Amino acid sequence: MTPVLQLKGITKRFPGVLANDHIDLTLNEGEILALLGENGAGKSTLMNILYGLYQPDEGEIYVRGQKITVHSPLDAIRAGIGMVHQHFMLIPVFTVTENVMLGAETVRMGDFLDREKTAQRIREISERYHLEVDPYAYVRDLPVGVQQRVEIIKLLFREADILIFDEPTAVLTPQEADELFVIMRELVKQGKSIIFITHKLREVLEISDRIMVIRRGKVVGETTPAEADKAKLAEMMVGRTVRLEVEKEIAKAGEVVLEVR
Structure with a gap:
């Protein structure tokens, strides 16, 4: 193989x-x-x-x-190929959804960011891999271990x-x-x-x-x-x-x- x-x-x-x-x-x-x-x-x-x-x-x-x-x-x-760095690459004042979609944004009619579509995808990834992350939580409010899960979700969202x-x-x-x-x-x-x-x-x-x-x-x-x-x-x-x-x-x-x- x-x-x-x-x-x-x-x-x-x-x-x-x-x-x-x-x-x-x-x-x-x-x-x-x-x-x-x-x-x-x-x-x-x-x-x-x-x-x-x-x-x-x-x-x-x-x-x-x-x-x-x-x-x-x-x-x-x-x-x-995706990488979870020792020091997280997250923006604390953004939500989980906003961090995940950053650089891979989806838009809906009127050129508005489609946060709900991304949030739904985050829920699907969280459930499939047992990551348990709230898509609408602000990163600054999350424990370190959960922030790391967000980093993992970012990679899975991009299909790494x-x-x-x-x-x-x-x-x-x-x-x-x-x-x-x-x-x-x-x-x-x-x-x-x-x-x-x-x-x-x-x-x-x-x-x-x-x-x-x-x-x-x-x-x-x-x-x-x-x-x-x-x-x-x-x-x-x-x-x-x-x-x-x-x-x-x-x-x-x-x-x-x-x-x-």
Whole structure:
């Protein structure tokens, strides 16, 4: 079966930094691929290239076997690729409907914005993927976890089927992160494919189907949750054995150094 997405030899250089060094990546349909690495490893740079925010110095991108050129996010969206950024791209004083339709407005007679048509589509998407968002709520009034759902709805409204989540749990509470994982599983159940950028080992083992590890701009290995554990993943990330539990002696009280009466 042809992968839904392939990156071949993607290379990106910044002054004094080789951010991505001939990276190959494959994403299959209905899969959650975790892109794991330390902060600064090159994960987000690679995905910003895929989404058209950066241009690669070398390499090729294929969607369902067809080579594409991504000069901008508009090209990515046209190819069915969407990205949920770590810092949301929403306008707080707009409603959910207005945020979702921004840049993809529909109009009715008299050149008026057809908010109701968009709101109905949002309701349909919310129900199908269990996102539970009020189309007429103002974004400024929504909890962070719900704002993230709005970002997901924006991509689904534009019919993206390759979804990139860039450190999505960095701004969420543990409960909100668990709710996001439920949504992600529902998305892949219905045919979407996800790249999940993170550096959190527990999340990788919990949600991903396959794990690709990047260190200093290079792919250093692939594995699956069934074949890996936190210790192995940490070692792949940093290139050495990592002690995940700190061993220290029980503290013993000494002489009094300060006393207040």
